Amino acid sequence: MNGVATTGMASGGSWLSRKGNLQALGVFLFVVAGSLWALAQDSRFVYMLVYVWFGLAYGMLLQYGRFCMASAVRDLFAVKVPRMAVGMMIAVALYAVVAAIVTLSGFSTFHPNALGWHIVVGAAIFGFGIVFTGGCASGSLYKAVEGNMNSMLVVLAISFSQAIVVSASGWWDALVPQSWVDAAAAQDMPAELSVTKGWFDIFTAGYIWGLKGTTTAEIFGMAESAAGIVWLNTFLTAILPVAVILVALYAFYYRKAYLRRSGKVAPTLRDEFAGIWAMCTASKNTALAGIGLGILAGLHMYVTGALREHYGIFNFGELLVAMGYTNGLSIQDTVFDPGYWYITTQEAQWGGWIMQKLGIDSMDSIFFGLDNGLPNPLLNAPGFMSIGIILGASVMALSRREFKWKAPTWETAFFAIVGGTLMGIGARLAMGCNIGAFFATVTNGDPSGWIFLFGMTLGAFVGVKVFTWWMDWSAARKGGECDL
Amino acid sequence: MVRTGSWFDLFQERPVAAGNWMFRTVDVPGLGNAVVVRSVDCLGAMCPRPQLLTLKVLGEVDPGEVVEIVLDNPTAVEGFPALAETLGCAHLATVRDFGCWRIYLRKGS
Numbered sequence: 001m002n003g004v005a006t007t008g009m010a011s012g013g014s015w016l017s018r019k020g021n022l023q024a025l026g027v028f029l030f031v032v033a034g035s036l037w038a039l040a041q042d043s044r045f046v047y048m049l050v051y052v053w054f055g056l057a058y059g060m061l062l063q064y065g066r067f068c069m070a071s072a073v074r075d076l077f078a079v080k081v082p083r084m085a086v087g088m089m090i091a092v093a094l095y096a097v098v099a100a101i102v103t104l105s106g107f108s109t110f111h112p113n114a115l116g117w118h119i120v121v122g123a124a125i126f127g128f129g130i131v132f133t134g135g136c137a138s139g140s141l142y143k144a145v146e147g148n149m150n151s152m153l154v155v156l157a158i159s160f161s162q163a164i165v166v167s168a169s170g171w172w173d174a175l176v177p178q179s180w181v182d183a184a185a186a187q188d189m190p191a192e193l194s195v196t197k198g199w200f201d202i203f204t205a206g207y208i209w210g211l212k213g214t215t216t217a218e219i220f221g222m223a224e225s226a227a228g229i230v231w232l233n234t235f236l237t238a239i240l241p242v243a244v245i246l247v248a249l250y251a252f253y254y255r256k257a258y259l260r261r262s263g264k265v266a267p268t269l270r271d272e273f274a275g276i277w278a279m280c281t282a283s284k285n286t287a288l289a290g291i292g293l294g295i296l297a298g299l300h301m302y303v304t305g306a307l308r309e310h311y312g313i314f315n316f317g318e319l320l321v322a323m324g325y326t327n328g329l330s331i332q333d334t335v336f337d338p339g340y341w342y343i344t345t346q347e348a349q350w351g352g353w354i355m356q357k358l359g360i361d362s363m364d365s366i367f368f369g370l371d372n373g374l375p376n377p378l379l380n381a382p383g384f385m386s387i388g389i390i391l392g393a394s395v396m397a398l399s400r401r402e403f404k405w406k407a408p409t410w411e412t413a414f415f416a417i418v419g420g421t422l423m424g425i426g427a428r429l430a431m432g433c434n435i436g437a438f439f440a441t442v443t444n445g446d447p448s449g450w451i452f453l454f455g456m457t458l459g460a461f462v463g464v465k466v467f468t469w470w471m472d473w474s475a476a477r478k479g480g481e482c483d484l
Numbered sequence: 485m486v487r488t489g490s491w492f493d494l495f496q497e498r499p500v501a502a503g504n505w506m507f508r509t510v511d512v513p514g515l516g517n518a519v520v521v522r523s524v525d526c527l528g529a530m531c532p533r534p535q536l537l538t539l540k541v542l543g544e545v546d547p548g549e550v551v552e553i554v555l556d557n558p559t560a561v562e563g564f565p566a567l568a569e570t571l572g573c574a575h576l577a578t579v580r581d582f583g584c585w586r587i588y589l590r591k592g593s
């Protein structure tokens with residue numbers, strides 16, 4: 001009985017006679033008009049519009065499937081429900097298959113993440129945070145568009161906490177090991193970056209740069225061969241772990257209830273497969289969103305890769321320079337431009353850009369000054385993907401009449417800000433969030449993403465314990481007031 | 485229970501609390517009349533609070549009794565059929581109302 005009945009709602013009439021649909025159409029036409037305007041300014045803005053339109057599609061699918069990657073790990077411990085974990089695995093499998101095709105065609109934009117302990121630590125902090133914010137970085141974006149002010153606070157907290165973490169310098173600089181400082185000083189870096197000042201700079205130059213990021217095919221020296229890409233990167237690094245995780249989710253979270261419901265006392269192997277299939281299709285919206293997100297995330301790399309080839313560039317910064325926009329570029333004339341779905345870094349740039357306008361300059365940091373730049377948000381390509389997600393989710397939320405202002409209480413606002421700050425810190429330590437450091441990595445043959453998932457799961461486990469304790473404690477404190 | 489509220493109401497602090505005992509007969513679509521013994525008010529709540537409150541309330545009612553959960557968080561609504569399966573409850577219906585959803589679960593034996 002999964003259908004949703006409607007009571008007391010206006011029905012009938014043409015599709016356009018409904019206010020929500022009209023508003024959704026308005027948002028969509030706004031994106032079309034904005035895109036045409038940008039192209040009229042300079043046809044090379046098509047590079048940025050690719051991010052916008054893929055973002056729009058991601059936003060629509062995220063809202064359609066109520067795709068919440070935070071609940072993928074959280075719900076396993078909080079309520080023992082595997083629904084979203086399954087949805088996420090479906091998306092990983094599809095993305096991996098499309099990514100293999102993109103890599104084989106030579107248009108992959110993927111860069112592996114550095115492999116080290118920082119991933120577990122950062123991911124655990126991130127995973128702890130998401131339990132309190134009620135959504136990951138992408139999830140908070142689409143939930144904010146549903147009118148959830150807690151999620152808006154989360155987005156703000158993620159943006160500013162990251163911008164501060166990557167650029168602030170103070171007594172905490174002394175917390176790094178001397179070997180990192182020495183290693184950072186030994187790097188041949190321009191003095192204006194002051195790489196031995198600022199915790200995150202020392203961490204990056206003294207620790208991260210000493211690590212190696214690689215794909216499984218590269219480890220076996222088969223990065224250039226089709227067999228390496230298909231078997232080692234796609235099958236061994238993505239499909240096989242997904243299959244193992246799906247079987248484990250079925251065995252631990254779904255099997256008992258499924259067999260009881262279907263009245264199977266002595267299940268055959270066929271029954272078990274039917275059970276796994278039932279688990280994967282239990283929530284059709286989520287499964288469909290997983291399939292769509294997986295395929296689009298792969299295609300996104302292809303389109304950006306093809307455009308880079310077309311313009312003969314490696315980074316959007318080169319195109320910005322050619323178009324005459326030189327403000328906010330890094331000292332290498334680059335900007336953040338992953339070429340695939342990414343969330344946290346562009347939010348850090350938003351925070352950093354606003355701080356810069358307020359007089360706090362952070363261009364002496366490696367993160368902004370050397371790598372990602374601090375472009376005007378109107379010229380921030382991945383930033384426009386986030387805006388695309390916001391607009392896409394609003395199209396969907398408006399047409400489904402799911403927009404409603406939801407005000408925070410003091411408690412939820414506190415959780416949103418503290419949780420969002422922890423997510424920001426965790427994402428920077430781990431060099432990405434559940435999208436950039438997990439979803440985009442394991443699907444492209446970089447096993448470091450599984451370490452991120454492990455750390456995030458660990459953090460979510462502790463987060464659920466603390467959250468449950470807090471709920472019990474606050475209920476007991478209020479006594480009979482809420483009868484719990 | 486239907487919130488028609490003004491803008492001002494939206495910004496008022498409104499603690500989320502699990503409902504008191506009640507015995508209300510509701511017409512559950514596709515099922516007919518059912519007696520709801522507890523209503524869990526999760527308006528404005530972020531996950532995982534609605535799920536955890538539901539878990540607690542279900543722990544306090546008897547098998548066969550019906551519990552109502554009032555939600556305005558679409559993501560949480562999506563997850564309730566799966567939650568009901570895990571808990572061995574029957575998910576009777578999800579009803580769309582003004583500004584919220586009402587989910588009816590019957591506790592299993």
